[in-house]
Amino acid sequence: MSAAGGAAGNARGNETRVRLPAVFLTxxxxxxxPEAPVVALALDRVGTxxxxxxxxxxxxxxxxxxxxxxxxxxxxxxxxxxxxxxxVLAALAHPDCPEEWHAAVAARSADRRLGALAHAGAHPxxxxxxxxxxxxxxxxxxxxTPGTVERPDAARLVLRSPDLAPEVLATAVALLPGPPxxxxxxxxxxxxxxxxxxxxxxxxxxxxxxxxxxxxxxTTLWELLADDAHEQARxxxxxxLLGTLPHAxxxxxxxxxxxADLARFAGxxxxxxxxxxxxxxxxxxxxxxRVAEELAALPEPDRxxxxxxxxxxxxxxxxxxxxxxxxIARALxxxxxxxxxxxxxxxxxxxxxxxxxxxxxxxxxEAALTALALWRPRPGFPxxxxxxxxxxAELARLLPADRRPALTEHAREFLADAxxxxxHRRRRRGAYPAAEDPAFDRALHTVLRSLAPExxxxxEAPANLALDELSWQPAATxxxxxxxxxxxxxxxxxxLAHAVRGYPAGPDFDAILVHHSAPTAALLRLxxxxxxxxxxxxxxxxxxxxxxxxxxxxxxxxLLALPAQPALTAPPPSPxxxxxxxxxxxxxxxxxxxxAWHRFATTALRHxxxxxxLARRSPAPGT
Numbered sequence: 001m002s003a004a005g006g007a008a009g010n011a012r013g014n015e016t017r018v019r020l021p022a023v024f025l026t027x028x029x030x031x032x033x034p035e036a037p038v039v040a041l042a043l044d045r046v047g048t049x050x051x052x053x054x055x056x057x058x059x060x061x062x063x064x065x066x067x068x069x070x071x072x073x074x075x076x077x078x079x080x081x082x083x084x085x086x087x088v089l090a091a092l093a094h095p096d097c098p099e100e101w102h103a104a105v106a107a108r109s110a111d112r113r114l115g116a117l118a119h120a121g122a123h124p125x126x127x128x129x130x131x132x133x134x135x136x137x138x139x140x141x142x143x144x145t146p147g148t149v150e151r152p153d154a155a156r157l158v159l160r161s162p163d164l165a166p167e168v169l170a171t172a173v174a175l176l177p178g179p180p181x182x183x184x185x186x187x188x189x190x191x192x193x194x195x196x197x198x199x200x201x202x203x204x205x206x207x208x209x210x211x212x213x214x215x216x217x218x219t220t221l222w223e224l225l226a227d228d229a230h231e232q233a234r235x236x237x238x239x240x241l242l243g244t245l246p247h248a249x250x251x252x253x254x255x256x257x258x259x260a261d262l263a264r265f266a267g268x269x270x271x272x273x274x275x276x277x278x279x280x281x282x283x284x285x286x287x288x289x290r291v292a293e294e295l296a297a298l299p300e301p302d303r304x305x306x307x308x309x310x311x312x313x314x315x316x317x318x319x320x321x322x323x324x325x326x327x328i329a330r331a332l333x334x335x336x337x338x339x340x341x342x343x344x345x346x347x348x349x350x351x352x353x354x355x356x357x358x359x360x361x362x363x364x365x366e367a368a369l370t371a372l373a374l375w376r377p378r379p380g381f382p383x384x385x386x387x388x389x390x391x392x393a394e395l396a397r398l399l400p401a402d403r404r405p406a407l408t409e410h411a412r413e414f415l416a417d418a419x420x421x422x423x424h425r426r427r428r429r430g431a432y433p434a435a436e437d438p439a440f441d442r443a444l445h446t447v448l449r450s451l452a453p454e455x456x457x458x459x460e461a462p463a464n465l466a467l468d469e470l471s472w473q474p475a476a477t478x479x480x481x482x483x484x485x486x487x488x489x490x491x492x493x494x495x496l497a498h499a500v501r502g503y504p505a506g507p508d509f510d511a512i513l514v515h516h517s518a519p520t521a522a523l524l525r526l527x528x529x530x531x532x533x534x535x536x537x538x539x540x541x542x543x544x545x546x547x548x549x550x551x552x553x554x555x556x557x558x559l560l561a562l563p564a565q566p567a568l569t570a571p572p573p574s575p576x577x578x579x580x581x582x583x584x585x586x587x588x589x590x591x592x593x594x595x596a597w598h599r600f601a602t603t604a605l606r607h608x609x610x611x612x613x614l615a616r617r618s619p620a621p622g623t
Contacts, residue, residue, distance in 0.1 A: 020045065022054040026061045039066045043075065056084040063090035071096050080105050085116040092117070092126050103129040111137065111154040115161025118168040127165045134158065134171050144177040146198035149205050153177075159210050169217070173224045177206065179232040207236050208244060215248040222253060242335040251352035254339075258360045261335060265367045267302030268327035270294050271320050272374040274306045278317035279376070284310050318378050324371035325414070329391035332398075336364055340398040358400075365403045368395055372410035382421035384432060386443040389418055393443070396450035408451040415451070418444050426538035434539075441501070445469070467537065470494070471501035482507045484515055491516050492526060499544035500537045509547035519553040527561045542566040549573060549582055556580040560611035567610045582610065589614045 025042040032039050042062060049055040059079045063071060071094055079091035080101060091097055092105060106117055106129035118130035137154040155175040158168065180199035183192045214221060218241065225234040238257050241249050249257065270291060277287040288295070288310050295303060305323065308315045332340070340361055343354065350357070383389060392414070396407055422444060425432040448469060470493060482494050494512045513519045526533060527548060534540045545566035548554055550573040559567065559582055567582050590596040603616050 022046075022049055022058050026054075026058045029058075029061050029065050032066045034066045034070070036066065043072075046075070046078070051083065053084065056082045056087050059087035060084075060090045063087065063094055069095065073098075076101075085113065088113075089116065089119075089122070093121075093123050097123075099125055102126045103132070106130050106133045109133075111152075111157040112160075114154060115158040115164060115168075118158065118165050119161065119163045120165050121163075122165060127168055130158070130168055131171045134168075134175055138175040141175050141178045143179065143181040144199050144203040144206065145180070146195060146202050148177050148199070148202045156206065156209075160213060162213050164214075166220075169214070169220070170224055173210070173221065176210070176233075177203065179203065203233075204236055204240065207233070208240055211237065211240055211245055215245060218245070218249055219253050239335055243338060246339045246352075247348045247350045249351060251356045254352045255356060255360070258339070258363070261331065262363055262367055264302055265324070265327055265331075265371075266294075267298055267305050268323045269367075269370060269374060270298065271306045271309060271323035272325075272371070272376075274309045275317040275320035275323065276374070276376055278309060279321065279379075318381075321376045321378050324374045328368050328371045328395070329387075331364075332391050332395060337394070337398070340364060342398075361400055362403075365399050365407075368399070369403070369406055369410050372407070372414060375414055377413070377417040377420075382424045383414070383418040384421040384425050384440065386439045388421075389440075389443040389447050393446040393450045396447070404451070411447075411451060415444075415447065418447070423536060423538050441471070467493070467497050467500045467534070471497040479507055482512045482515065486515055488516055488518075488522065492522060495522075495526065496533055496540075496544075498547065499534065499540045501543070510551055510553065513551065513553055520555055520558070523548060523551065523553050524555070524558045524561065527558050530561075530563070542570075546570045552577070552579070554579055556585055559585055560609065560614070562610050564605040564608050564610045564613045568605070585610070586614065 020041065022045060025038065025045055028038045029036075029042045039062070042058060046055060046058050046062065049058065059075070059082055062075065063079055067075065073096070076091045076094060076097055079087040080097075082088055088105065092102055102123060102125035106114065106126065109117060114130050114133060118127050134154055141155075142153075153175075155172040156177075158164065158172045159176075164172070180196045180203065183189065211218065211221065222234075222237065222241075224230075225237060238261065241253075242257055242261060246254060273294075274287055274291055277290060278284070282290070291306070295306060298306075305320075309317050309320050339357060343350070343357070377383075392411060396404060399407060422440065425437060425440060426434075478494065481490060486494075491512055494507075495509065498509055498512065513523065516522050527544070530541060530544060534544070541563050545562050548558060548562060549567065549570045559580060562582075568586075570582070572581055572583060573579070586600070590600055599616060600613065603613050605613060
């Protein structure tokens, strides 16, 4: 062909080439008849488009529109090679798609695409191919490891697709990682324990993802775990359904889960009874005889805990006295909080009716009351840690209002032990640092407010409050009570409460004292009567002393009335405030007596005021 002829041919080819934008053709073929001219143009154009989103969209539009009943193999072949899911799924669902293509497409698809190939409406051959691929890629479930979350396998990736065919869902669930591996021979115990805990956390994360993705099929998922091989997974799923997704659980399943969970409380309750009998002096044999019928009624796994306290060389019974309340505390924290919370606290709709949830809340309330009735203090180990109290405050907030009086009554002994625990903390400073006191006091105060609001909702009348309860009031309440206009009686109660608290909160000592009509005289009078006024509050005398020795309203007489031991160890005031200090009083008192320092240094300080210790600076008459 001549150059002129070649140019003319190229010109004619360019004139017949379809130039319409692919996005326009994609819209135009929607609803078009198979033989419409625009369909022919679209088929021509799709063959010239480079791979990418525009080509994928046009392929899908043709196969689901005008070419849905009949399509050339070339069009189907191009579609199954596409990058996007839509044209691949359209080709595989097409009646002209060769049967063997389904397995071929599944075999070359990445793990993340398998779920899209196996949706509930997919061709049966595609669904079967995905099931086969899952078995090929995950032959057997491996134990979960801490790294499982970051490295999902094919089964997990398939389960990220929400609308799976039933058989694909069942296959993927069966192939999910199993429980963490047990301790292997030769494996270091501490390393295994650390890895085991991390693996359990990863397993919960994995199952939470599955349950959240398939929240509309929770009953199906629960039934898939019915066999003994999935016992541990079933326990994790039950905990997650109660503690994370109770709103999505159908009523029948929710009742089943809640009832099964509460049934396990019987083992903890019996443990508390067994330990109480043992602490009261009954032998293991006597105790076993008393509880034999209840023990026999428990399922085998639930017998293990009470049996541990019945053996001749079993666990120390004092440790199990709180087994029932410990169970309630864990159940509240790990599983029951969302179900107990008022419906107004939930933004998502519930699949169970209100009366079902109300009945379950009442059941949990009965178990909690039983636990508190069984509770007994552990001798020598009162409640000293905030978590030991926090659950009770939350329980009081969440339980039905008609249960609160009974809860308050059943908790009396528990709260008495917590008050003893507050004093115990201050007596055992080596074990309980002062810096942690505020957290415990806040927890105790919260419990008291939750159970008996009528006693702590009257901050305007501090004379009606015990010093410890007054000391735990919120800082804003204390500021309001100490504001100008407060009576001297109120201010003095606040000063004493400041010492009982033992750490900064609300107005400081002098900010309260400055509003008193006679601050210096009040300080002396209160200091003189300190043991009587403070009572059994360990550490309060020291806190009072530390506040007085730096107060702008101190005088020599008040300093001399302070307890000697804390007065000599309290941090001194600023050296230039011009007021007497403990050091200046001691120095002046001893300077005129050559042997006074030695006698002072060897004098017992406990249970004596500074004045009483200094009075012994001179030798007794006749010596």
